Amino acid sequence: MDYGCAMGYFSIPLAQMTGTGGKVYCVDIQNKMLDKLQKRAVKYGVSSIIRTLQVGKNYNAIDLHEELDFALLFAVVHEVPDKAGLFRDMFAMLKTGGKVLFAEPKGHVKPTDFEKSIQLAKTAGFIVSEAKPMNDGLCVFLVKNPDL
Numbered sequence: 001m002d003y004g005c006a007m008g009y010f011s012i013p014l015a016q017m018t019g020t021g022g023k024v025y026c027v028d029i030q031n032k033m034l035d036k037l038q039k040r041a042v043k044y045g046v047s048s049i050i051r052t053l054q055v056g057k058n059y060n061a062i063d064l065h066e067e068l069d070f071a072l073l074f075a076v077v078h079e080v081p082d083k084a085g086l087f088r089d090m091f092a093m094l095k096t097g098g099k100v101l102f103a104e105p106k107g108h109v110k111p112t113d114f115e116k117s118i119q120l121a122k123t124a125g126f127i128v129s130e131a132k133p134m135n136d137g138l139c140v141f142l143v144k145n146p147d148l
Ligand SMILES: C[S@@+](CC[C@H](N)C(=O)[O-])C[C@H]1O[C@@H](n2cnc3c(N)ncnc32)[C@H](O)[C@@H]1O
Pocket: 003, 004, 005, 006, 007, 009, 010, 027, 028, 029, 030, 033, 055, 056, 057, 058, 059, 073, 074, 075, 076, 079, 080, 081
């Protein structure tokens, strides 16, 4: 899942990596962005892999349970009012052992606010499996603990 996908800067390569045996759910509040993403998916030959989903501004739960292997939360969590709800629902949507790459832009998000979001992710049940997987910026890997 690419949550907060916009026009799919990451969704297209995620779909190329996933291949025709899988699906990439692309979620955003902006229908305009999802329309652009669908056009780009056709252009790049991955439209059969991509499923676009529009959600409401205050975040509403998506009806998926223990289905996801991986989710990307890139430069979006700081825009979501109910961060705790997002992490809780993300936890429920992932398979046991599923991973989230959670990253925020340094310019917009203070390290202390990033840390607060990580605490919300931990409250939802995630553990931090790798801090700083990318050299620069605010970024962690979260994992749905196989022991839970
Ligand atoms: C800064 S952009 C990042 C786009 C993309 N992840 C990237 O890194 O290229 C944030 C995106 O998150 C979307 N967004 C904001 N609030 C959201 C919410 N509550 N649920 C889902 N998407 C949301 C915005 O519409 C926008 O497309």
